[in-house]
Amino acid sequence: MSDPHSAPSTGSFEREALVHLDAVYRFARSLAAEDAAAEDLAQDTLLLALRSWHQFRAGTDCRAWLFTICRNRWRRVGAREARVEATEDADLESLASAAVQAGLADVDPTGRFYDAPELMDVVRRELDALPPEYREAVVMADIEDLSYETIAATLGVPRGTVKSRLFRGRRLLQEKLVAYAQDAGLLPRAKEGR
Amino acid sequence: MIDCHGVMKRLWEYVDGELDPEEARAIAEHLSMCARCHPQYEFQLAFLASIVEAHGRRPAPRPEFASRLRAALAEVDPAALS
Numbered sequence: 461m462s463d464p465h466s467a468p469s470t471g472s473f474e475r476e477a478l479v480h481l482d483a484v485y486r487f488a489r490s491l492a493a494e495d496a497a498a499e500d501l502a503q504d505t506l507l508l509a510l511r512s513w514h515q516f517r518a519g520t521d522c523r524a525w526l527f528t529i530c531r532n533r534w535r536r537v538g539a540r541e542a543r544v545e546a547t548e549d550a551d552l553e554s555l556a557s558a559a560v561q562a563g564l565a566d567v568d569p570t571g572r573f574y575d576a577p578e579l580m581d582v583v584r585r586e587l588d589a590l591p592p593e594y595r596e597a598v599v600m601a602d603i604e605d606l607s608y609e610t611i612a613a614t615l616g617v618p619r620g621t622v623k624s625r626l627f628r629g630r631r632l633l634q635e636k637l638v639a640y641a642q643d644a645g646l647l648p649r650a651k652e653g654r
Numbered sequence: 655m656i657d658c659h660g661v662m663k664r665l666w667e668y669v670d671g672e673l674d675p676e677e678a679r680a681i682a683e684h685l686s687m688c689a690r691c692h693p694q695y696e697f698q699l700a701f702l703a704s705i706v707e708a709h710g711r712r713p714a715p716r717p718e719f720a721s722r723l724r725a726a727l728a729e730v731d732p733a734a735l736s
Binding site: 471474482507513555569572580603630634 | 659662664667672696698699703709711714715719735
């Protein structure tokens with residue numbers, strides 16, 4: 461009986477790894493500031509993955525494995541180190557995010573302004589502008605739909621750190637979007653003194 | 655019985671499907687009855703939908719990129735491309 465976690469043959473690379481090309485590119489684009497740099501990073505990632513294909517264990521999450529390679533490559537090439545951040549409490553970040561909505565309870569309690577087509581470019585721009593450690597958590601959770609556990613394994617951090625980075629990233633993004641929507645007249649400003 | 659404060663602390667984990675079934679059920683029940691918390695839930699869902707929508711509109715990699723990548727991969731190991 462074959463081991464389901466044995467090393468795969470390179471013949472399986474296309475159907476196991478290359479199928480994630482768009483996801484790898486999106487993730488690379490969330491790290492790199494420009495399209496060309498994202499393409500180079502995505503290409504380096506898949507080349508490294510092919511050279512290391514014998515290390516991939518069949519039956520595990522190939523997309524998460526590729527993200528790990530991509531992130532490590534990005535850090536190494538750019539000599540970028542994760543910023544040391546204060547340990548944030550995920551519960552406090554959740555409550556801070558709730559406060560964003562609470563500030564709009566009188567004008568748009570359910571966030572209808574998020575549907576505005578003109579907001580889409582701003583969402584992309586502000587997501588790209590998030591500090592990298594928050595951006596990668598938001599991209600992996602909200603766009604790639606990875607679990608906290610998978611993100612934690614990919615980033616090499618505890619699950620609690622994933623939560624605090626993710627919730628803080630979301631909250632920072634929400635604050636930017638609310639500010640833009642208010643400035644652009646998409647969202648009335650809440651009344652003072654309430 | 656979970657209160658509004660408890661729901662707000664766990665709302666992201668609830669939205670992300672990261673809670674155990676019992677806690678998720680308690681929050682779902684609270685949300686179904688609470689006029690203060692339910693809009694919060696809708697607000698966060700609208701926010702997350704905007705991220706997915708915006709990202710879907712992000713330009714895809716150029717077609718020539720896939721060709722360039724496949725050529726590079728074939729140089730490393732032609733068997734990788736079946």
